[in-house]
Amino acid sequence: MDKEIYNSIHSIAFENIEKHPNILIAARFWDDKRYLAAKVCYRFMRMIDDHIDDRKAKEDAINCLEKEALTEKVNHWIECLVQDPEQDPMIKELTDTISTFHIPVVLFHNFAKSMLYDINHIGFDTLQDFLDYAEGASVAPASVFVHLCSLSEEKGTYSPPDFDVIDAARPCAIFSYIVHIIRDFQEDQQNNLNYFASDILKKHDLLPSDLKEIANGGPVSPSFREVIREYHGLARHYSEKTLQEIKNLSPRLNGGNLFSLHLIYHLYKNVFDRIDIEEGSFTARELNPTPQEIRSMVLELASGWQ
Numbered sequence: 368m369d370k371e372i373y374n375s376i377h378s379i380a381f382e383n384i385e386k387h388p389n390i391l392i393a394a395r396f397w398d399d400k401r402y403l404a405a406k407v408c409y410r411f412m413r414m415i416d417d418h419i420d421d422r423k424a425k426e427d428a429i430n431c432l433e434k435e436a437l438t439e440k441v442n443h444w445i446e447c448l449v450q451d452p453e454q455d456p457m458i459k460e461l462t463d464t465i466s467t468f469h470i471p472v473v474l475f476h477n478f479a480k481s482m483l484y485d486i487n488h489i490g491f492d493t494l495q496d497f498l499d500y501a502e503g504a505s506v507a508p509a510s511v512f513v514h515l516c517s518l519s520e521e522k523g524t525y526s527p528p529d530f531d532v533i534d535a536a537r538p539c540a541i542f543s544y545i546v547h548i549i550r551d552f553q554e555d556q557q558n559n560l561n562y563f564a565s566d567i568l569k570k571h572d573l574l575p576s577d578l579k580e581i582a583n584g585g586p587v588s589p590s591f592r593e594v595i596r597e598y599h600g601l602a603r604h605y606s607e608k609t610l611q612e613i614k615n616l617s618p619r620l621n622g623g624n625l626f627s628l629h630l631i632y633h634l635y636k637n638v639f640d641r642i643d644i645e646e647g648s649f650t651a652r653e654l655n656p657t658p659q660e661i662r663s664m665v666l667e668l669a670s671g672w673q
Contacts (some may be wrong), residue, residue, distance in 0.1 A: 372396060372626055372669050379665075381658040389543070390512050392665070393631040396623035401515045407464045411457070412478055415441060416504075419485050424558040429486065441450050443481045447471055469527040470514055475612070478507040490575065494564040502543050502657050506533060511539035512631065516624050528619075535616060538608035543635040546600040549595060550638050550654040551595045556582030567594055587648055596644050606636065626672060630665065 374397045384392070394405040418439065422429060429437070447458045448465065448598055450470065466473060483502030491497040517528040536561040544605065548555070548562040555562060556579045571590040609632055617625060643652050656664070 369626075369669070369672055371623060373524070375623060376662075376665055379662075380574075380663040384658050384661070387520060389631060390508065390636040392634060393627040394512065394515070396627045396630065397516065398623075401468070403463045403519070404468050404470075405512065405515055407460055408470065409508060411461050412497045412508055415444060415482050419482055420558065423485070424449075427487075430619070433526070434486050438483055441479055441482050441486070447474055448475055459652060464505075465501065467527050468515060468518060470511060471532075474510050474514075474533075475505040479503070482508075491564040493566045497562065497564050498541065501541055502537075505544035505547075506537050506540040509536035509543070512536065513616075513628075513634070514593065516559075516618060516627055535612055538605050539632055539635075540614050542602055542609050543606035545598050546635045546639050546642075549642055549649065552649050552654075553582045553651045562660060563594060563598070567597060571597075575635075576602075579616070581642065581649070591649075592644055595642070599642055599644055601640075602639060602669075606632075606639065608638045609641060630668060633664065633668055634661070637661075 379392060379395055390409060391402075391405060394402050420431070424517070432470070443457075447455065448462055457557075464470070479498050484500055484503075488512045491500065510532045513532045514528060517530075517532065517535075518525045519528075520526075523613065561575050562577060565575075568578075573588075573590050573594065576593070577588070581591055582658070613628055613632060615630060620628060637656060637660075638654060641656070642649075643653075647653060
């Protein structure tokens with residue numbers, strides 16, 4: 368096992384991991400400056416996402432005035448990235464990070480578009496609506512990861528990658544997001560969040576209310592298993608595309624940067640392999656690996672690393 372990778376593994380407090388931030392687990396194998404840059408970017412994105420999800424978790428619907436206020440707040444946060452941020456230390460830290468590491472600001476705009484969709488919609492009418500939403504909610508943060516991972520550095524100065532990081536990040540981002548919504552099905556339903564598209568549910572004679580009943584301990588219907596089968600198949604498709612993209616990027620990377628690319632995929636592949644379409648109950652306990660299991664998986668991957 369590579370000594371630096373070994374040391375990085377033992378620097379991760381797996382027992383303190385909350386909400387399985389796989390991106391930050393994988394980013395821990397970069398140099399400290401890139402890792403801190405990732406933390407700054409994801410803290411900002413997490414703040415916006417949690418702010419909206421926490422409101423949607425309440426039983427009462429978001430009224431028009433609240434939607435307007437939330438929309439204004441998200442737009443304000445994004446506008447601050449291109450304005451004078453001196454009054455807000457968090458925004459100042461983020462804009463400095465964007466500048467130092469040449470992170471495309473469009474990634475934050477793409478993320479904001481999905482957050483605005485969240486404010487103004489309940490769920491997704493079609494699978495394509497979900498995939499469009501994923502461009503901001505998942506592909507944008509994944510693109511930040513690929514960008515930071517692929518930067519070249521000379522004497523402390525970073526140069527951006529010479530390829531489209533959005534295209535490179537998309538397969539793994541969508542694979543991981545589909546895995547994410549299956550893994551978090553129970554928790555999302557209990558928080559009034561639904562990421563399964565209405566056209567897929569209708570195809571299998573299901574209503575959103577049926578999902579909540581299953582999430583609250585009701586029997587898993589054959590129809591819901593067919594929904595999971597359909598999403599599982601889509602995830603497999605993007606898993607195969609991810610492996611090809613990793614193969615394409617591998618000659619450009621080495622050391623911890625290359626390891627992190629393999630690791631981020633395997634962290635989600637580990638959950639994907641736990642999905643039991645035929646017999647599973649799709650509970651949080653069933654699908655979420657423990658911190659000890661995550662650590663073992665990382666060690667196993669690292670043990671064969673050259």
